[in-house]
Amino acid sequence: MPSIGRLHVITDARPGRDVLSVVAAGLAVGADTIQVRVPDATTDREAYGLTREILRMCRESGATCLVNDRLHVALAAGADGGHVGADDLPVDVARKILGPHGILGATARDPESARRAVADGASYLGVGPAYATRTKDGLPDPIGPAGVAAVARSVTVPVIAIGGVTADRVGELTAAGAYGVAVVGAVSEAADPAKVTLELREALR
Ligand SMILES: Cc1ncc(COP(=O)(O)OP(=O)(O)O)c(N)n1
Numbered sequence: 001m002p003s004i005g006r007l008h009v010i011t012d013a014r015p016g017r018d019v020l021s022v023v024a025a026g027l028a029v030g031a032d033t034i035q036v037r038v039p040d041a042t043t044d045r046e047a048y049g050l051t052r053e054i055l056r057m058c059r060e061s062g063a064t065c066l067v068n069d070r071l072h073v074a075l076a077a078g079a080d081g082g083h084v085g086a087d088d089l090p091v092d093v094a095r096k097i098l099g100p101h102g103i104l105g106a107t108a109r110d111p112e113s114a115r116r117a118v119a120d121g122a123s124y125l126g127v128g129p130a131y132a133t134r135t136k137d138g139l140p141d142p143i144g145p146a147g148v149a150a151v152a153r154s155v156t157v158p159v160i161a162i163g164g165v166t167a168d169r170v171g172e173l174t175a176a177g178a179y180g181v182a183v184v185g186a187v188s189e190a191a192d193p194a195k196v197t198l199e200l201r202e203a204l205r
Protein backbone atom coordinates (compact mmCIF):
# COMPACT_ATOMS: atom_id res chain seq x y z
CA MET A 1 0.00 0.00 0.00
CA PRO A 2 1.75 3.27 -1.05
CA SER A 3 2.20 5.86 1.67
CA ILE A 4 1.39 9.56 1.48
CA GLY A 5 4.98 10.48 2.27
CA ARG A 6 6.45 13.48 4.07
CA LEU A 7 8.65 15.00 1.38
CA HIS A 8 6.62 15.74 -1.75
CA VAL A 9 8.62 16.98 -4.70
CA ILE A 10 6.27 18.51 -7.23
CA THR A 11 7.47 18.59 -10.82
CA ASP A 12 8.21 21.92 -12.42
CA ALA A 13 7.55 21.37 -16.10
CA ARG A 14 7.75 24.99 -17.14
CA PRO A 15 9.84 25.54 -20.28
CA GLY A 16 13.55 25.09 -19.74
CA ARG A 17 13.26 22.78 -16.76
CA ASP A 18 14.72 19.28 -16.88
CA VAL A 19 11.92 17.48 -15.05
CA LEU A 20 13.33 13.95 -15.10
CA SER A 21 16.80 14.87 -13.90
CA VAL A 22 15.30 16.79 -10.95
CA VAL A 23 12.98 13.85 -10.13
CA ALA A 24 15.92 11.43 -10.33
CA ALA A 25 18.01 13.64 -8.05
CA GLY A 26 15.20 13.94 -5.51
CA LEU A 27 14.43 10.23 -5.48
CA ALA A 28 18.11 9.39 -5.04
CA VAL A 29 18.25 11.25 -1.70
CA GLY A 30 14.92 10.51 -0.13
CA ALA A 31 12.02 12.29 -1.79
CA ASP A 32 9.25 9.84 -0.89
CA THR A 33 6.48 11.30 -3.03
CA ILE A 34 6.60 12.78 -6.52
CA GLN A 35 3.62 14.77 -7.72
CA VAL A 36 3.42 15.12 -11.48
CA ARG A 37 2.27 18.68 -12.11
CA VAL A 38 2.35 20.08 -15.63
CA PRO A 39 1.31 23.40 -17.22
CA ASP A 40 -2.29 23.59 -18.40
CA ALA A 41 -1.04 23.72 -22.00
CA THR A 42 0.50 20.28 -21.67
CA THR A 43 -1.52 17.71 -23.63
CA ASP A 44 -2.95 14.66 -21.88
CA ARG A 45 -0.76 12.54 -24.17
CA GLU A 46 2.35 14.34 -22.90
CA ALA A 47 1.15 14.22 -19.29
CA TYR A 48 0.50 10.49 -19.60
CA GLY A 49 3.95 9.78 -21.03
CA LEU A 50 5.67 11.84 -18.34
CA THR A 51 3.63 10.15 -15.61
CA ARG A 52 4.50 6.68 -16.88
CA GLU A 53 8.22 7.49 -16.81
CA ILE A 54 8.07 9.10 -13.38
CA LEU A 55 5.99 6.20 -12.08
CA ARG A 56 8.69 3.80 -13.29
CA MET A 57 11.30 5.85 -11.41
CA CYS A 58 9.13 5.94 -8.28
CA ARG A 59 8.60 2.20 -8.35
CA GLU A 60 12.38 1.70 -8.55
CA SER A 61 12.84 3.94 -5.50
CA GLY A 62 9.81 2.79 -3.51
CA ALA A 63 8.33 6.28 -3.70
CA THR A 64 4.69 7.27 -4.20
CA CYS A 65 3.59 8.81 -7.49
CA LEU A 66 0.67 11.25 -7.55
CA VAL A 67 -0.76 13.28 -10.42
CA ASN A 68 -1.93 16.86 -10.02
CA ASP A 69 -5.41 17.75 -11.34
CA ARG A 70 -5.69 15.17 -14.11
CA LEU A 71 -7.13 12.11 -12.34
CA HIS A 72 -7.86 10.36 -15.65
CA VAL A 73 -4.13 10.48 -16.35
CA ALA A 74 -3.40 9.14 -12.86
CA LEU A 75 -5.75 6.20 -13.43
CA ALA A 76 -4.56 5.53 -16.99
CA ALA A 77 -0.92 5.57 -15.93
CA GLY A 78 -1.44 3.40 -12.84
CA ALA A 79 -0.25 6.12 -10.45
CA ASP A 80 -0.97 5.94 -6.71
CA GLY A 81 -3.44 8.80 -6.73
CA GLY A 82 -3.92 12.49 -7.38
CA HIS A 83 -4.31 15.96 -5.95
CA VAL A 84 -7.23 18.33 -6.51
CA GLY A 85 -7.92 21.93 -5.62
CA ALA A 86 -10.66 24.49 -6.06
CA ASP A 87 -10.45 24.49 -9.87
CA ASP A 88 -10.45 20.70 -10.19
CA LEU A 89 -13.07 18.00 -9.72
CA PRO A 90 -14.83 18.22 -6.35
CA VAL A 91 -13.19 16.03 -3.72
CA ASP A 92 -16.18 13.70 -3.39
CA VAL A 93 -16.29 13.17 -7.15
CA ALA A 94 -12.52 12.66 -7.28
CA ARG A 95 -12.82 10.03 -4.57
CA LYS A 96 -15.48 8.18 -6.59
CA ILE A 97 -13.23 8.22 -9.66
CA LEU A 98 -10.12 7.09 -7.77
CA GLY A 99 -11.95 4.45 -5.79
CA PRO A 100 -11.56 3.74 -2.08
CA HIS A 101 -7.85 2.91 -2.10
CA GLY A 102 -6.33 5.69 -4.18
CA ILE A 103 -4.38 8.43 -2.43
CA LEU A 104 -6.34 11.65 -2.84
CA GLY A 105 -4.87 14.99 -1.83
CA ALA A 106 -6.97 18.13 -1.55
CA THR A 107 -5.96 21.75 -1.12
CA ALA A 108 -7.24 23.46 2.01
CA ARG A 109 -6.48 26.91 3.43
CA ASP A 110 -8.69 27.03 6.53
CA PRO A 111 -10.26 24.61 9.05
CA GLU A 112 -13.73 24.67 7.50
CA SER A 113 -12.60 23.72 3.99
CA ALA A 114 -10.20 21.22 5.52
CA ARG A 115 -12.94 19.41 7.43
CA ARG A 116 -15.16 19.40 4.35
CA ALA A 117 -12.40 17.94 2.16
CA VAL A 118 -11.74 15.17 4.65
CA ALA A 119 -15.45 14.41 4.94
CA ASP A 120 -15.55 14.18 1.13
CA GLY A 121 -12.74 11.65 1.02
CA ALA A 122 -9.36 13.40 1.06
CA SER A 123 -6.48 11.18 2.25
CA TYR A 124 -4.26 14.20 3.01
CA LEU A 125 -4.44 17.97 2.74
CA GLY A 126 -2.09 20.31 0.90
CA VAL A 127 -2.20 23.44 3.05
CA GLY A 128 -0.92 26.81 1.99
CA PRO A 129 0.39 29.02 0.72
CA ALA A 130 2.49 28.87 3.87
CA TYR A 131 4.77 31.63 2.57
CA ALA A 132 4.95 33.86 -0.49
CA THR A 133 5.83 32.01 -3.67
CA ARG A 134 6.68 32.93 -7.25
CA THR A 135 5.83 29.49 -8.57
CA LYS A 136 2.11 30.01 -8.79
CA ASP A 137 0.13 33.19 -9.47
CA GLY A 138 -3.24 34.17 -8.10
CA LEU A 139 -2.83 32.70 -4.64
CA PRO A 140 -4.32 34.27 -1.51
CA ASP A 141 -2.05 35.87 1.08
CA PRO A 142 0.30 33.44 2.82
CA ILE A 143 -1.22 31.78 5.89
CA GLY A 144 2.09 31.19 7.67
CA PRO A 145 2.79 28.48 10.24
CA ALA A 146 -0.19 29.75 12.25
CA GLY A 147 -2.54 29.10 9.36
CA VAL A 148 -1.06 25.66 8.88
CA ALA A 149 -1.52 25.00 12.60
CA ALA A 150 -5.17 26.04 12.49
CA VAL A 151 -5.82 23.45 9.77
CA ALA A 152 -3.68 20.76 11.41
CA ARG A 153 -5.67 21.15 14.65
CA SER A 154 -8.94 20.66 12.78
CA VAL A 155 -8.28 17.35 11.01
CA THR A 156 -6.66 13.99 11.68
CA VAL A 157 -5.37 13.33 8.15
CA PRO A 158 -1.77 14.28 7.26
CA VAL A 159 -1.20 17.96 6.50
CA ILE A 160 1.37 18.71 3.81
CA ALA A 161 2.48 22.35 3.92
CA ILE A 162 3.07 24.02 0.57
CA GLY A 163 4.11 27.40 -0.73
CA GLY A 164 7.55 28.96 -0.33
CA VAL A 165 8.85 25.93 1.54
CA THR A 166 12.60 25.81 2.12
CA ALA A 167 14.67 23.59 4.42
CA ASP A 168 15.12 26.33 7.03
CA ARG A 169 11.34 26.72 7.30
CA VAL A 170 10.51 23.02 7.74
CA GLY A 171 11.00 23.08 11.51
CA GLU A 172 8.34 25.72 12.13
CA LEU A 173 5.96 23.96 9.80
CA THR A 174 6.28 20.58 11.51
CA ALA A 175 6.08 22.33 14.88
CA ALA A 176 2.81 23.79 13.62
CA GLY A 177 1.52 20.29 13.00
CA ALA A 178 2.44 19.66 9.38
CA TYR A 179 3.17 15.99 8.69
CA GLY A 180 5.29 16.92 5.72
CA VAL A 181 6.00 19.46 3.03
CA ALA A 182 5.59 19.88 -0.71
CA VAL A 183 8.18 21.76 -2.70
CA VAL A 184 8.54 23.03 -6.23
CA GLY A 185 11.00 25.87 -6.69
CA ALA A 186 13.48 25.20 -3.91
CA VAL A 187 14.30 21.91 -5.63
CA SER A 188 13.60 22.61 -9.30
CA GLU A 189 15.52 25.89 -9.33
CA ALA A 190 18.45 24.60 -7.30
CA ALA A 191 21.90 24.28 -8.84
CA ASP A 192 22.08 21.00 -6.93
CA PRO A 193 18.54 19.56 -6.52
CA ALA A 194 19.86 16.50 -4.67
CA LYS A 195 21.60 18.67 -2.08
CA VAL A 196 18.46 20.72 -1.44
CA THR A 197 16.27 17.61 -1.29
CA LEU A 198 18.67 16.09 1.24
CA GLU A 199 18.50 19.28 3.34
CA LEU A 200 14.71 19.08 3.27
CA ARG A 201 14.87 15.39 4.21
CA GLU A 202 17.19 16.14 7.13
CA ALA A 203 14.96 18.99 8.29
CA LEU A 204 12.00 16.60 8.43
CA ARG A 205 13.73 14.17 10.80
C1 LIG B 1 0.62 18.99 -1.85
C2 LIG B 1 -0.10 19.99 -2.67
N1 LIG B 1 -0.81 20.97 -2.06
C3 LIG B 1 -1.47 21.89 -2.81
C4 LIG B 1 -1.42 21.83 -4.19
C5 LIG B 1 -2.17 22.85 -5.03
O1 LIG B 1 -3.13 22.15 -5.77
P1 LIG B 1 -4.27 22.98 -6.51
O2 LIG B 1 -4.96 23.84 -5.51
O3 LIG B 1 -5.08 22.05 -7.31
O4 LIG B 1 -3.45 23.95 -7.49
P2 LIG B 1 -2.59 23.48 -8.75
O5 LIG B 1 -1.39 22.72 -8.20
O6 LIG B 1 -3.47 22.60 -9.58
O7 LIG B 1 -2.18 24.74 -9.44
C6 LIG B 1 -0.69 20.82 -4.79
N2 LIG B 1 -0.61 20.75 -6.15
N3 LIG B 1 -0.02 19.91 -4.03
Ligand SMILES: Cc1nc(C(=O)O)sc1CCOP(=O)(O)O
Binds near residue numbers: 135139162
Ligand atom coordinates in the same frame (compact mmCIF):
# COMPACT_ATOMS: atom_id res chain seq x y z
C1 LIG C 1 1.32 24.63 -6.72
C2 LIG C 1 1.12 25.45 -5.48
N1 LIG C 1 -0.05 25.47 -4.80
C3 LIG C 1 -0.01 26.26 -3.75
C4 LIG C 1 -1.17 26.51 -2.86
O1 LIG C 1 -0.98 27.19 -1.83
O2 LIG C 1 -2.25 26.04 -3.22
S1 LIG C 1 1.49 27.01 -3.55
C5 LIG C 1 2.09 26.25 -4.92
C6 LIG C 1 3.46 26.48 -5.44
C7 LIG C 1 4.51 25.85 -4.56
O3 LIG C 1 5.77 26.10 -5.17
P1 LIG C 1 7.06 26.56 -4.34
O4 LIG C 1 7.48 25.38 -3.50
O5 LIG C 1 8.07 26.90 -5.42
O6 LIG C 1 6.66 27.75 -3.52
Ligand SMILES: [Mg+2]
Binds near residue numbers: 084087
Ligand atom coordinates in the same frame (compact mmCIF):
# COMPACT_ATOMS: atom_id res chain seq x y z
MG1 LIG D 1 -5.28 21.80 -9.24
